[in-house]
Amino acid sequence: MKTKLLLIALVALVFGSCAAQSQTTVYAKNSDISDNLDLRAVASMFGESANLQDFERRLNDPKYQISNLDLNGDNEVDYLRVIETVEDRTHVVIIQAVLDRDVYQDVATIDVERDNYNKVSVQVVGNTYLYGANYIYEPVYSVVPVIYTSFWVNNYRPYASAYYWNYYPTYYTAWTPYPVYRYRNNINICINVNNHYNYVNTRRSYRAPVMYETRRSYGYERMRPNYSFAQRNSNVNNRYELDQRRVASRESNRNNYNTNRNYNANRTSSSRPVSNENRVSNRNYAENRSSADRNSNTNRSTNTQRYESRDNAPRTENTPRAVSRDNNPSRENTPARTQNTQRAEPRNTNSNENRNSENRMSRPSSSPRNESRGYSENRSNNENRTATARPQQNTQRSEAPRASQESRGGQSQRDNNAGSRGGRRG
Known part of the structure; x- marks a missing residue:
């Protein structure tokens, strides 16, 4: 090694x-x-x-x-x-x-x-x-x-x-x-x-x-x-001619360098337009693509706005159902509810109030936010009113049996008094 x-x-x-x-x-x-x-x-x-x-x-x-x-x-x-x-x-x-x-x-x-x-x-x-x-x-x-x-x-x-x-x-x-x-x-x-x-x-x-x-x-x-x-x-x-020859060789080399440089510059400039056209075409393609993306984005935004407006708009289609439910004559003329005539009154009032609220809801508002706000307020008011009406109905229901019992008790007392009077008479 x-x-x-x-x-x-x-x-x-x-x-x-x-x-x-x-x-x-x-x-x-x-x-x-x-x-x-x-x-x-x-x-x-x-x-x-x-x-x-x-x-x-x-x-x-x-x-x-x-x-x-x-x-x-x-x-x-x-x-x-x-x-x-x-x-x-x-x-x-x-x-x-x-x-x-x-x-x-x-x-x-x-x-x-x-x-x-x-x-x-x-x-x-x-x-x-x-x-x-x-x-x-x-x-x-x-x-x-x-x-x-x-x-x-x-x-x-x-x-x-x-x-x-x-x-x-x-x-x-x-x-x-x-x-x-x-x-x-x-x-x-x-x-x-x-x-x-x-x-x-x-x-x-x-x-x-x-x-x-x-x-x-x-x-x-x-x-x-x-x-x-x-x-x-x-x-x-002599040395002077040597210097002159050196200067001439330097100038020739410089000229050759300049010609080569110009040739390379012309060559690159001749090849540049194609690249520029490609760049322009690519740029136009990119701009068209970006404009198409923008249009699609605007369409998506309009669709989302439509869906949001539909979601935020008051649903007036269900109002006739509530009206028909409250104003159904078959339900009012049923024999089970004929004795309690007072029970239908608060429902009628509630139906009128619901109609008023529905009419309020059906009116066009300035903005979907106000409509949603009005709808929520009317809904809360209606719930409060129905809640206050229900205890009145219960009280009326409880009062109606009492009245019937009182009427029945009074009638039985009258019969007893009549029998006692007849016995006395006889």
Whole structure:
């Protein structure tokens, strides 16, 4: 088991190293050495410097981080030193990267020349090995740089940096180079937007190239002779054309993206009407269904109201039955009830009252609630009246036998008196 685990770990390490190598190769193809130092930022810093010593400090200040060059591959940004050569009214400022002991590589030069009319021209020229042939920026400063006043003075001494390999100023601290895309995004902060940086492909001064050849350093070119800009980019002449090609490729990619986006938008818009029609049809179907449900609900509510009105309405159909029951002549003419003539009277009165109550009930009222209320009140009144009438009938019934007994007793006494009288007479 342990051997299997070790084999798996080794295989994973091998694949991880292969993936890392593939990533580094892709990263190298997408970038160039010239991407690590923007000459427009160099020209901007030159116009803001007081003298060449201040200019060298600005180039290597960790606060600005103008450079991102690591030519010797030690994972530290190379220190850039500044040296100068002067002839009459022409100054050539050379920027060199310190790679090793007594090994330097020229990065760019700044040609400063004053004509007979005291007009100063400045050109920042990129090194041919790093930037290609005739890669030149000509800055136009919005304010006259202070550094001009330090060039044309009496007893002027050309500037030469005092720093070399492993001997740097105290303000300098080496930093790890950033990825190229981050450097491109951050370097724009260091470029003064008030100035103009015009690209040109010819040098103004004819003395500057000759003066430069006397102080030239090419240590990196010797280490990698087959890695010049012309060999790295065979389709373009210099860095400016490379930038133009990149811009064109970006625009083409953007146009392709926009066309694809428009195509997708048109495709989705062409497919949207059908879905909208379906939505409209579904919406109409839902509205019709909801209206049908509403109609059914209204019909149900009307039916329920009808049933409730029928339940709450007074039942006048039963009133003739009560009248016929009270006014039935067969019941009044029965021989069982002929003796109690007074018994029928309260029923007649009750029947009249019932008729009056029925007539009251049969009258139309303003609302079913009042009808039900009147009906319940009449019914309670009728019950109270019938309850009061029944004890009267009972009293009349009890009084009638008493009257008959009294009449019978009186008649028997009369017979007895008559017999006694006859006996006496006889």
